[in-house]
Amino acid sequence: MSETTKGDWPLYEVFVRGKRGLNHVHVGSLRAADDHMALTHARDLYTRRNEGVSIWAVRSDTIAASTPGEKDPFFAPSGDKDPFFAPSGDKVYRHPTFYDIPDDVPHI
Amino acid sequence: MNTPAATGAPPETRGLESAFEDTIARDQRVEPRDWMPEGYRKTLVRQIAQHAHSEIIGMQPEGEWITRAPSLRRKAILFAKVQDEAGHGLYLYSAAETLGADRSDMTERLIEGRQKYSSIFNYPTRTFADVGVIGWFVDGAAICNQVPLCRSSYGPYGRAMVRVCKEESFHQRQGYELLLTMMRGTDAQRAMVQDAVNRWWWPSLMMFGPPDDNSPNSARSMAWKIKRHTNDQLRQRFVDMTVPQAEKLGVTLPDPELRRNEERGHHDFGSPDWAELQRVISGDGPCNAERIARRRAAHEEGAWVREAATAHAAKQAARTREGAAA
Numbered sequence: 001m002s003e004t005t006k007g008d009w010p011l012y013e014v015f016v017r018g019k020r021g022l023n024h025v026h027v028g029s030l031r032a033a034d035d036h037m038a039l040t041h042a043r044d045l046y047t048r049r050n051e052g053v054s055i056w057a058v059r060s061d062t063i064a065a066s067t068p069g070e071k072d073p074f075f076a077p078s079g080d081k082d083p084f085f086a087p088s089g090d091k092v093y094r095h096p097t098f099y100d101i102p103d104d105v106p107h108i
Numbered sequence: 109m110n111t112p113a114a115t116g117a118p119p120e121t122r123g124l125e126s127a128f129e130d131t132i133a134r135d136q137r138v139e140p141r142d143w144m145p146e147g148y149r150k151t152l153v154r155q156i157a158q159h160a161h162s163e164i165i166g167m168q169p170e171g172e173w174i175t176r177a178p179s180l181r182r183k184a185i186l187f188a189k190v191q192d193e194a195g196h197g198l199y200l201y202s203a204a205e206t207l208g209a210d211r212s213d214m215t216e217r218l219i220e221g222r223q224k225y226s227s228i229f230n231y232p233t234r235t236f237a238d239v240g241v242i243g244w245f246v247d248g249a250a251i252c253n254q255v256p257l258c259r260s261s262y263g264p265y266g267r268a269m270v271r272v273c274k275e276e277s278f279h280q281r282q283g284y285e286l287l288l289t290m291m292r293g294t295d296a297q298r299a300m301v302q303d304a305v306n307r308w309w310w311p312s313l314m315m316f317g318p319p320d321d322n323s324p325n326s327a328r329s330m331a332w333k334i335k336r337h338t339n340d341q342l343r344q345r346f347v348d349m350t351v352p353q354a355e356k357l358g359v360t361l362p363d364p365e366l367r368r369n370e371e372r373g374h375h376d377f378g379s380p381d382w383a384e385l386q387r388v389i390s391g392d393g394p395c396n397a398e399r400i401a402r403r404r405a406a407h408e409e410g411a412w413v414r415e416a417a418t419a420h421a422a423k424q425a426a427r428t429r430e431g432a433a434a
Contacts, residue, residue, distance in 0.1 A: 008212050009418070011205065028268065029202045031211060033414075034421035045195055048188075049275075067141065 011060040012038040014045075016052035024056050032057070132333055137263035140206035148332055151325065152262050153209045154223075155334065160200035161218045161225035165399050167193045169233040170242060178236065185282050186239065192275045199268040206264045219404040227385060228315050230393030237290060237297075237304035243283015245305075245312040245350070251276050252346045253316065256336035265334075284353065291358055298358075305354070306362045313377075314385040316343040322382075347375050 009031040015024035027046045032038035038057035047055070066084050092098050101108055124143040131138055138144055167190045174190065177183040201211050217223040228246055233239065254276065257269040290297040317323055317339040329335040337345075347366075354361050365378035387393065 008210070009414075027271075028199055028264075029205065030198065033417040034424060037417060037421070045198055048192070048195065065141070 009033045009037075012042070012057045013060050013063060014038075014042040015056040015058070016042075016046055017054040018051065019053055024054065027051075029060060030057075132261055135333070137266065138261055139263045147328070148334075149207050151329060151332070152265065152334060153204055153207050155329070156200050156204040156207070156265055157209060157214050157217070157223050158225060160197045160204060160214065161223060162229065163193050163197035163200060164218075165225045165229045165403060166246075167197075168399055168402055169229055169231070169395075170239055172233060173236060173239050176236070177239075182286070189243070189279055189282065192279065196272045196275070199271055200265075203262075203264040203268045207262075215407060219400060219407060221391065221400060224389065225399075226315060227388040227393065228311050229399060230388050230395045231308070231311050232395055234307070235300050235304060237287065237300040238308070240283045240286035240290065240301070241304040241308045243279050243281075244287060244353070245283075245308050246315070247276050247279040247283060248350060249312050249315045249346050251280060252342050252349070256342075259333075259336060261333035284357070287357055287359075301357075302359050305359045309362050310380045310384075311388075313343055313346070313380045314382075314388075316340075316346070318382060318385065319379075344374055347377050351375055 011029055012032055013029050014027050016027050017024045030038065030041050030045055032041050035057065039055055042055045042057050046052070125145065128138070128142070128144055128148075131142070138148075170186060170193075171190045174183055174186050177186050201214060204214060205211055214223065218225070228249075233242070251273065254269050254273050258266050258273060260266040260269065287301050290301050317326075320326060320338045320340045323339050326335065326338055330338070351361065351366070351368075363378045365376060367376055368374075369376045388396070391397075
């Protein structure tokens with residue numbers, strides 16, 4: 001998500017909803033002069049073969065993103081363990097398998 | 109849930125580099141904001157930019173035939189194909205931008221001859237049969253090259269390749285179908301197909317790059333899993349794939365050394381003229397100057413469109429601000 005240089009059009013990230021009932025999924029980026037052009041270019045570039053029923057185009061410089069753990073090796077030993085996500089790693093009781101239930105209890 | 113974090117194991121202190129090497133070793137993908145060695149980033153930018161430029165320049169040899177295609181059906185198909193090539197170029201420029209490369213800088217480097225594109229597009233398209241043979245050979249070779257790149261270690265590149273590969277299949281099939289149609293036509297048409305095959309066969313084999321013992325960047329790209337197979341492995345795959353297709357079509361591939369080697373389970377084939385590849389790469393192919401001049405003209409003659417769109421966007425934004433203030 002680099003900043004624009006030399007008067008380039010801004011960078012947009014494009015998200016496409018494949019069909020009704022699915023989330024929008026990030027498919028790539030493009031440059032456009034404004035939001036309207038971003039949408040029409042996204043249509044021509046990312047949905048030439050019925051890939052979507054809805055498009056979001058978002059200015060890349062407006063996206064807030066977490067920093068990958070690789071930038072802080074001391075706290076991120078395994079590469080994909082990000083300190084930012086540490087709170088989700090040590091609460092095993094949030095998972096259903098944490099609880100011992102006898103095998104003969106039905107429907108649980 | 110027995111991860112190191114969950115068990116409270118003391119964090120190991122490992123460098124950024126070994127975290128990167130770990131990601132590669134575990135066959136995981138490197139993503140844009142991850143730390144990566146400068147050499148990895150540079151190699152990727154070079155390869156992706158070169159790939160993007162190839163797609164964009166690749167619009168020219170076939171684009172020349174859109175107005176001369178023999179039927180509305182063929183025109184529509186060719187139009188869609190050339191539009192796809194533009195799309196492929198843009199997917200790839202988008203992937204290169206995630207590595208910090210600048211899009212207009214890449215365009216400048218292309219038209220100033222500082223970044224390269226595939227040597228194959230420096231050959232002329234003399235007849236309409238060339239359009240078919242490009243789809244069959246050139247897009248076929250591109251598929252051999254690109255399918256393994258879907259598993260490239262750099263996430264955005266691999267994802268762009270997945271989209272490209274889905275679309276290339278149409279490119280190859282329309283080319284082969286076009287040739288099948290011509291082969292059912294007159295003697296003159298069949299001769300035209302054979303002539304195009306003769307002219308495109310060797311340059312297509314050169315698309316895979318120099319032989320392995322003379323490919324300086326291959327080993328490192330393989331170690332980084334940017335590339336998954338060597339040039340020679342991919343060339344062999346292309347030959348094996350194409351020989352039965354040529355038989356079905358009824359054309360002869362112009363290589364007297366080409367024959368099935370039962371022992372190896374592959375086809376033996378002659379060696380392309382590597383000196384010719386070197387000449388074409390270094391700018392002395394039949395169409396190098398023409399291709400770059402055309403790209404430069406398109407860029408410069410399109411400047412007013414880009415400026416008008418920028419001015420329009422500024423005017424619309426100003427109106428929105430005025431409307432909000434009123």
